[in-house]
Amino acid sequence: MTGQAQEYDFFPAHVVRTRRLGPTMLRVTFGGEALRGFASGGRDQSFSLFLPHPGQDEPNLPYAQGEGWFAAWRALPADERAVMRSYTVRAQRAEPPEVDVDFALHGTGPDDRAPAGPAAAWAAAAGPGARVVLLGPAVADNRSVSFRPPADADFVLLLADETALPATGGILEHLPAGTRALAWIEVPDADDVQDLPAPDGVELHWLVRAPGAPSGLPTALRAAELPDGAPYAWIAGESGTVKELRRHLVRERGVDRRAVAFSGYWRRGASEDRLREEAYAGQS
Structure with missing residues (x-):
């Protein structure tokens, strides 16, 4: 990706493990060699996560088209193109390269009134090896970190x-x-x-x-x-x-x-x- 590649890039990854944190929260740990270049800025670092639809082995995401990926992705039928959702990095480790992401599982419980969205449903069923793509920072100091308190805040x-x-x-x-x-x-x-x-x-x-x-x-x-x-x-x-x-x-x-x-x-x-x-x- 020319231009944007200096700050953001695509990182194919897979599920390494999952851990339930409570009735509502599930931690999914992603791994893969590509994540060595994922340079989280910490704090409230956000990124885009691309997920497959049920029946797909991996997200249908034409990111190889460089800067034109968004138009190409949007042109795909909604039930075929990768599900895109915004998430926050909870933790990151260098060896092995891993990124933790916590999902709020709204709609996945037996007593929930509203149905689960595609990301919550995917996370609730995700197992090791499930493939995803992250669009995230290639440099730690990036625009997707919002928490920036001034030095003079009391x-x-x-x-x-x-x-x-x-x-x-x-x-x-x-x-x-x-x-x-x-x-x-x-x-x-x-x-x-x-x-x-x-x-x-x-x-x-x-x-x-x-x-x-x-x-x-x-x-x-x-x-x-x-x-x-x-x-x-x-x-x-x-x-x-x-x-x-x-x-x-x-x-x-x-x-x-x-x-x-x-x-x-x-x-x-x-x-x-x-x-x-x-x-x-x-x-x-």
């Missing part, structure tokens, strides 16, 4: 739901010793709570969302007594909730909007395919 504020739990874990591990930080993480089941390594000075609060209930993150933030000083806030999760949290910080708390990094990882009632098509239509 404290860090993290707000996330279960889809942003892997990114939050990566951020907490990245924080320098002595960093003052407050984090609220919401999960759908008490058994999804994880023991996340974090430096001293981090206050970590877990919220358990009742089935069918709205997010409790806005209520928790409004009730929180934040430290004095200028914060750097990082917010990720459901798009509507993210907007509400950002609005509260900027309008009601007076936080500089430039000090709030935010990302809607998903939107209630809309698939990632739909969101991608909306974004593509807006650029046309």
